[in-house]
Amino acid sequence: MSHLLPLSRVAKLVGLPRHALQEMIRGGTLATFDGMVEFDELRRAFPEVKWDDDAEFRRVQEIKEKAFAKRVLERALPDKEVLVARLNELGDDYAAAKALLLHYGNVMTWVDEKIDEIEEDKSVETRHALHSVRAFLLRHLAEIPPDAVLAQAAIARERIFRIMSAHVTILPSGHEFDVDGNDTLLEAALRNGVSLNYGCSNGNCGECKARVVSGDVKKVHAHDYALKETEKDAGVILMCAYAPVNDVVIEANVAGAHDIPVQQLVAKVKSVEVFNPHMAALHILAPRSQRLRYLGGQNIDVASGGVRGRYAIASCPCEDRHIEVHVPRRAGDDFAELVFNRLKANDALEVEGPFGEFVLDEESPRPVIFLAFGAGFAPIKSLIQHAMSLELAESIDLHWVADEAGHYQDNLCRTWADALDNFNYLPHAPTDDLEALLKSIVMDYPDLHRFDIYAAGSAAQLERARPLFVSGELPGARWFENALDA
Ligand code: FES
Secondary structure, eight states, X not given: OOOEEEHHHHHHHHTOOHHHHHHHHHHTSSOOBTTEEEHHHHHHHOTTOOTTOOHHHHHHHHXXXXXXXXXXXXXXXXXXXXXXXXXXXXXXXHHHHHHHHHHHHHHHHHHHHHHHHHHTTOOHHHHHHHHHHHHHHHHHHHOOOHHHHHHHHHHHHHHHHHHHEXXXXXXXXXXXXXXXXXXXXXXXXXXXXXXXXXXXXXXXXXXXXXXXXXXXXEEOSOOSSOOOHHHHHXXXXXXXXXXXXXXXXXXXXXXXXXXXXXXXXXXXXXXXXXXETTEEEEEEEOOTTOOOOOOTTOEEEEEEXXXXXXXXXXXXXXXXXXXXXXXXXXXXXXXXXHHHHTOOTTOEEEEEEEEOOOOOOTTOOSOEEEEEEGGGHHHHHHHHHHHHHHTOOSOEEEEEEOOTTOSTTHHHHHHHHHHOTTEEEEEEOOOSOHHHHHHHHHHTOTTGGGOEEEEEEOXXXXXXXXXXXXXXXXXXXXXXXXXXXX
């Protein structure tokens, strides 16, 4: 009986990112069937994986959790109802497998009886041949090959994943992600960097309607928005109120920067994190009833007591209610003074946004260079976390050119580099000769035309960088920019 696994589950089983598996598929070293991997193929392609020892797997998971921040990968058991439904399904699988085994056992008894029957009145040679067949069958039934023990361990691990999570495919975009713990479809999509259409996130507006194409879902939160009977009959659900029971395919719209309306909300200061005298992070908590919809790399306005500032968002949309902005301290900047001297936890903040179109091109399979100048690290951080959660880019190089605030989140960048094989962190000290530094970076990429470049900094810095990257002597790259002072 063939057993097919979606790519994201294979990635979990073997402890590799999805893009590494896609690379293997393109290179012909991993065969797929309709985008899925057959279990035997999995064991053939990864003979070195110790299926019965998950120490290495847990080590990789721990590094990833550290890199993504705990709040992103918080582990929880699935909702009770969902858990019961998944266990029931597993019970059905087990019962079917047991029934099949009983059947095979019966067939073996019949074969034995049949051999007895045929043996009568047959020549010595025929009886000898039949005896050999019987001995062959009994010997193979009695000994369990070592390979079967490994297969058993791999299947056991995969079953645990199927209890703890379900795989989701979104149509027509083709996005795929797993729903872990007690997340709804919407929460899991956002955690995985998939920006589905939604509004209130608590069952009131109907904006998160989607249609279940295949698989089973269960309502895990009550909702006030009433679906019409015709919608229910067509399999329409609210993604903020439903969780998948098993692997599902859902028809839903993915939002681009143009689709997300400007929102206004009153949020709270969660904390102020002063990195050094030149730079602080303002951590904002959106109300439970009104989260901010945005895409990684966009900007927001933040105001308190009539003092206002526009900042690039440094957090990832996958971080639920948490919004982070980085605030450089500059002479005459009233909002920065407020952040460094007066704002404290629970103070009210007006938030408006998102603005701008500096967002990740999810369709692009190209390698990516992120180029951050000073506080331009903020939107770049947001994009990197988005790119990581989607596991799309073939490789990611982060060049961070520091200003007087230094590489104020150097440890975070180093943790990313530790956690991800395809991530390179290249910090650059402040320099008076930016032109020379940029030229030396460009020289390191003879195949620059293959890259997408996302750059953020002051308008003047971007003016200097752009021509070198997109119209130098070599063919240019694709260029996206966010001028923080524009
Ligand atoms: S987001 Fe409003 S009902 Fe789901």
